Amino acid sequence: QLQLVESGGGLVQPGGSLRLSCAASGATLNYFHIGWFRQAPGKEREGISFISISGNTVWTVDSVKGRFTISRDKAKNTVYLQMNSLKPEDTAVYFCAATGDSRYAWTEARRYNYWGQGTQVTVSS
Numbered sequence: 804q805l806q807l808v809e810s811g812g813g814l815v816q817p818g819g820s821l822r823l824s825c826a827a828s829g830a831t832l833n834y835f836h837i838g839w840f841r842q843a844p845g846k847e848r849e850g851i852s853f854i855s856i857s858g859n860t861v862w863t864v865d866s867v868k869g870r871f872t873i874s875r876d877k878a879k880n881t882v883y884l885q886m887n888s889l890k891p892e893d894t895a896v897y898f899c900a901a902t903g904d905s906r907y908a909w910t911e912a913r914r915y916n917y918w919g920q921g922t923q924v925t926v927s928s
Contacts, residue, residue: 805830805917809899812922815889819926823884825899825919832875835917836902837882838909839873841895841924848898850910852884862909867893889926896921 811823825837836855842848852873853862861873872885882899900915907914 805832805835805901807899807901807917807919809897809919809922812897812924814925814927816928817890817926819889820885820887821889821924823886823897823899823922823924825882825884827880827901832880832882832901833877834903836905836909837873837875838900838902838915839871839882839884840898840900840912841893842898842921843892843895846895848912850912853909854882864910886924889924891926894924894926896923 805827806829808826809823811821815821838850839852840848840850851864851867852871854873854875858875863871870888875882898921899919901917902915904914
């Protein structure tokens with residue numbers, strides 16, 4: 804059974820950077836597409852970035868494009884989300900999710916079978 808654990812969240816000032824990690828246990832991530840989602844208080848969970856199994860397909864929503872970069876290290880069984888130029892509106896709990904399914908859009912939570920517990924990112928001065 805695949806289990807995902809996010810890490811790397813924390814408190815950062817506006818304009819700062821964080822790198823989130825999504826580590827797997829119980830199975831290899833190398834057979835799964837991976838999505839990063841976030842959920843701010845009072846808001847719906849939104850998909851922000853996606854990387855395919857091969858790593859050749861990457862998607863990022865406009866609100867974080869140019870600031871966030873998703874990548875995967877197959878040797879380390881880990882997916883990363885590098886977040887630069889952070890803004891207060893990026894404050895949220897960030898989740899990684901895994902799927903072998905291609906039926907739904909990558910931004911849809913229902914596509915993903917496995918979820919981590921989330922890591923808090925707070926951007927504030």
